[in-house]
Amino acid sequence: MSEATATTTDLTRFAAQVRGLVLKMLHGLGYGHFGGSLSIVEALAALYGREVRHDPANPAWDERDYVVLSKGHGAPALYATLALRGFMPVEKLFTLNANGTDLPSHADRNKVEGVEMTTGSMGQGISVAAGIAYGLKADGRSNRVYCIVGDGELNEGQCWEAAQFIARNNLHNLVLLVDDNKRQLDGWTTDISGTANFTGKFAAFGFHAESVPGQDAEAIAAALARAREVTDAPTVLVLDTVKGAGVPYIAELKDNHHVRLDAVGKAAVAEAMAQLQAELEGADR
Ligand SMILES: Cc1ncc(C[n+]2csc(CCOP(=O)(O)OP(=O)(O)O)c2C)c(N)n1
Numbered sequence: 001m002s003e004a005t006a007t008t009t010d011l012t013r014f015a016a017q018v019r020g021l022v023l024k025m026l027h028g029l030g031y032g033h034f035g036g037s038l039s040i041v042e043a044l045a046a047l048y049g050r051e052v053r054h055d056p057a058n059p060a061w062d063e064r065d066y067v068v069l070s071k072g073h074g075a076p077a078l079y080a081t082l083a084l085r086g087f088m089p090v091e092k093l094f095t096l097n098a099n100g101t102d103l104p105s106h107a108d109r110n111k112v113e114g115v116e117m118t119t120g121s122m123g124q125g126i127s128v129a130a131g132i133a134y135g136l137k138a139d140g141r142s143n144r145v146y147c148i149v150g151d152g153e154l155n156e157g158q159c160w161e162a163a164q165f166i167a168r169n170n171l172h173n174l175v176l177l178v179d180d181n182k183r184q185l186d187g188w189t190t191d192i193s194g195t196a197n198f199t200g201k202f203a204a205f206g207f208h209a210e211s212v213p214g215q216d217a218e219a220i221a222a223a224l225a226r227a228r229e230v231t232d233a234p235t236v237l238v239l240d241t242v243k244g245a246g247v248p249y250i251a252e253l254k255d256n257h258h259v260r261l262d263a264v265g266k267a268a269v270a271e272a273m274a275q276l277q278a279e280l281e282g283a284d285r
Pocket residue numbers: 035036037039071073074120121122123149150151152153154179181183184185186243257
């Protein structure tokens with residue numbers, strides 16, 4: 001099996017490695033987008049561990065699949081995943097946000113190999129993903145496109161314009177993954193934009209819509225495999241996730257979107273890191 005098609009048999013372990021690196025990066029900095037990085041760890045593990053055709057030695061490979069992280073502030077998790085797949089040395093991760101860094105806090109395609117789209121302005125990535133999928137389909141190519149969008153991000157009208165376009169053109173080569181972590185920058189999504197029911201909304205737009213346990217990498221991988229078989233509609237996977245997943249201290253914070261760690265927070269995150277490390281080492285024995 002070539003690098004390009006290598007898969008990870010143990011997705012749970014892969015996810016734990018990604019989560020551990022995210023924590024190490026943000027703990028070292030003392031601040032960052034903890035909540036929205038931690039909730040997408042399993043989605044990224046399923047994508048890069050099993051589903052996405054990629055070649056770290058040739059990031060621009062013609063046959064690659066495309067991942068667009070529309071919620072660009074989740075970049076630490078994407079960078080960690082790419083590093084573990086070999087797109088960059090793991091040590092480079094710890095330059096996140098440093099002066100002159102090539103790893104800005106939001107995903108940047110001009111600076112990071114493997115990142116397909118520069119994102120951070122909510123709502124734009126999904127439109128770009130639609131365009132990529134449209135072009136690939138028009139050219140009769142088999143590459144697939146995956147787009148991770150936030151539940152709060154779906155407040156943006158642009159997302160629904162893109163959803164109409166995706167359904168109208170039956171872009172079944174595209175899978176949307178909604179990180180339904182119930183929270184956005186300034187509170188609970190239902191308090192801000194009303195009832196969510198994303199599966200119902202996307203189904204009404206013409207999508208094949210599934211609800212998936214979003215902190216279960218195997219379940220996500222299975223749903224992604226099912227999506228390949230759906231050719232009469234694009235697929236959306238609404239991932240039932242927790243903002244700050246894997247770190248109770250972060251998940252329970254009132255404001256966990258962008259967290260600046262105080263002494264208590266530093267200790268709590270350090271404890272979560274130690275626990276993850278022990279689990280990974282225990283699994284090795
Ligand atoms: C167009 C635009 N408006 C506002 C913001 C500020 N902003 C950054 S993240 C965010 C909330 C995102 O919430 P969600 O999509 O639920 O992300 P997550 O829960 O994963 O952090 C907002 C409003 C932005 N980046 N872009």
